[in-house]
Amino acid sequence: MKNKQATIKDIAKAIGVSPSTVSRALNDHPAISKATKEKIKAKARELRYEPNIVALSLKNRSTKTIGVVIPELIHFFFSSVISGIEEVAYDNGYTVMVCQSNESYEKEVKDVMALLSHRVDGLLISQAKEILNNTHYKEIQDRGVPLVFFDRKPVDMIAPSIIIDDENAAYEATRHLIDQGRKSILHLGNNLNMPISINRVDGFKRALKDGGLVVDESMIIDCPSDQQGISYDKMLKLLEDGIKVDGLFASNDLLAIGAIKALKQFGLSIPEDVAVVGFSNWKFCDMVDPPLSSVDQPGRKMGRVAMERLLKMIVQDEEKQNDVTILDTKLMIRKSSS
Amino acid sequence: MKNKQATIKDIAKAIGVSPSTVSRALNDHPAISKATKEKIKAKARELRYEPNIVALSLKNRSTKTIGVVIPELIHFFFSSVISGIEEVAYDNGYTVMVCQSNESYEKEVKDVMALLSHRVDGLLISQAKEILNNTHYKEIQDRGVPLVFFDRKPVDMIAPSIIIDDENAAYEATRHLIDQGRKSILHLGNNLNMPISINRVDGFKRALKDGGLVVDESMIIDCPSDQQGISYDKMLKLLEDGIKVDGLFASNDLLAIGAIKALKQFGLSIPEDVAVVGFSNWKFCDMVDPPLSSVDQPGRKMGRVAMERLLKMIVQDEEKQNDVTILDTKLMIRKSSS
C-alpha cells in the first residue's frame, strides 16, 4: 500500500512534454496551445492528479494552513468557535490545524512551536488558564507570523483580539437579578485568577453597587473546575452552612445547573426562592427544568471574526496592531430567573 | 511584518560552514566534531531555528499530519473523539487537520480531496448523514493513503473501523426499560436512514420481542435533526394525539431532554409515568432533573483507538484490512428510568 499520487512529471512523461508545460496548462497559462492544454488536462483527470500542496507551500512560502490553540475542545463554546474558524478558513482556501493546550502553559508552548514548525500562515490562540509568561507569543510575532487572540487574551501583548465584554455581560446578568428584587446574590466563578473571570467579578460587583447592595466577598465562590458537579458540592456546603441566598449568577451553565440541583435538593424552588442566571447559553439551556437564563456568548461568530481578522493580517501584511473587537453578548431570560 | 524564520542556510552562513554540516550537527550525526557541533547548536538557539517541516515533508514524503473528517464538531461526542485523536497524535509527533462535513456529502468529498492535496499521512473519517457513494473513499485507498473509519462507517468498504455496538446498546437500554415493567415503549431515532440508527432500531425491536412485547412501527419516530427542540415538538404532538407511553428510548440525550420537557408539560412524571433513557451520556446527564439514564459512548477512547489503528497502518504499511473494533458502551442508569 505505497503512496501512489500522480505528479506533474507523471503527466509530462505520459504525454511526452515538459513538466513546465504541464504546470502551465493546469494553471491555464495563456501562452499554451488549446490542443496540448486539453490533452494535459485530460491526462491529469485520468491520473487523478491533485497538486501537492507541500511542494507548493515550500515554493510559495505559504502553507494555506492556520493553527489554532484552544484550552479544551470538548467545551461547547470552544467547539463553536472552531466551527466558525473552519467555516471562514474553508471559504478562503485554508485548512485548520487544531491543538489543545488542556489549560497547561507547557502544552500551549509546545503546540505553538509545533505549529510554527509546520509554517502555518497564522495563529489563533485562546490562552490557557495556567499563565506563566508571553515569550512564546512574542516568538510568533518575532517570526513575522500573524497572531490573533480570541476570548482569552494576555494582558500585555500587542495583538488583535476578539472578545466579549465580560464585565458588562456579568453586569447585565446581575442587574437583571437585582431587577427581579433579589438582594442576596451569590456568584459562582470559574477560576477566579483568569482575566475574564476577574472581569466578570468586576461586573458583578459594579451591578451590586449600582443596585444599592453591599458587596460581600464571601458571596463570591471559586469553582476552579467545571467538571464533576463541583458547583453542586460547593452549593450544598454553603446551604448546609446556612447561607442566605435568593439570586445566583454562575460563570458558566454547567456551574449553574450543578448549583440548581443542590438548591432543589435543599427544598428551594427556582426561581421563586432563588433566581439563577448562567453563562454561555448552551443549547440545553431551554431544555432543562426550569429553562435556564444565560448570557449568550457568540462562539461561532467569534470564530468567524477572528479568522477574518487573521486573514486580513495575512493578506495585508500589516504592522502590529492592537485592535480589540468586542462581540455583543445577549442575556437570554428564561424561567430560572423570572 | 515579513516572515523571518531562520533556515539552516542562515546558520551555515553565520558560522562559515556548509548547510550539510549544519544539518548533520543538528541531527547529532556521529561524524561531526564536537567543537563545530556545539558552535552550530549555539547559533541555532540564538537564531531560534526551528526545522521547516514543509521542506522535511517534501523530502520525506510524509507530513506527520493526519486528516480528520467529522460531521459536526459542536456535538459533544465528536469533540470528545477529536480530543482522543489529538492526544495520541501529539504523543506520536503528529498534528491533526480537522474538517467538518456538516453532514453534507459534497462537503465531505471536498474535505477529503483537500486533505489528500495536503498529503496527510492518513485519514480518519466519520461519515456524513448524507451518503451518495464511496468513490472518494476508494480514491483515498487507491492513492495508498491509510484510512480508518470511526463511529459511522460505510457498509461496503474494506477498511478498519472503530465503532460501538449500536444494536446491542439499544437492546440493553430497551431491555432495561422492559425490566422496569414498561410496556408501551417509544423510540425517538435520529435520522433513521443512517446505518447506526438502523442498528439502534434493530436493537430496540429485538429487545421488545425478547421481552414479549409487540413491535409497533408507529412507536418509532424519526427526529431528523437534534436541533431546536424537535423532539419536544414531536413528543407534544404525540401526547396531544393521545399516545399511550410509559417508556422512552431516545437516540441521543438532547432528544431525550426535549421529550422529557414535553412529557412534564403534559403533567406526566419521570420516571413514575414514563421512564426515559438517552444515548451518549453527556456530562449534563446527571445534572438535569431528574438525572437522565443514558448509554455511555466512549468518545475519547474511540478517538484514541482510531488514531492508534491508523498509526499502525502508517508505520506497518500493511495491506488493506477490514477489521472492526467494537468499543464497550455502558448503560448508565439514573433516576429518569428507575
Next chain:
DNA sequence: TTGTATGCGTTATCAA
C-alpha cells in the same frame, strides 16, 4: 508555443 534552469529548505550520497 514550449523547453531549460533555478530555487523553496532539507538531507542522503558521494567526494574530498
Next chain:
DNA sequence: TTGATAACGCATACAA
C-alpha cells in the same frame, strides 16, 4: 571531519 550535489514537486524567469 566536512563540502558539493542532487532530489523531493512545483512554478517561473529566461531561452529558444
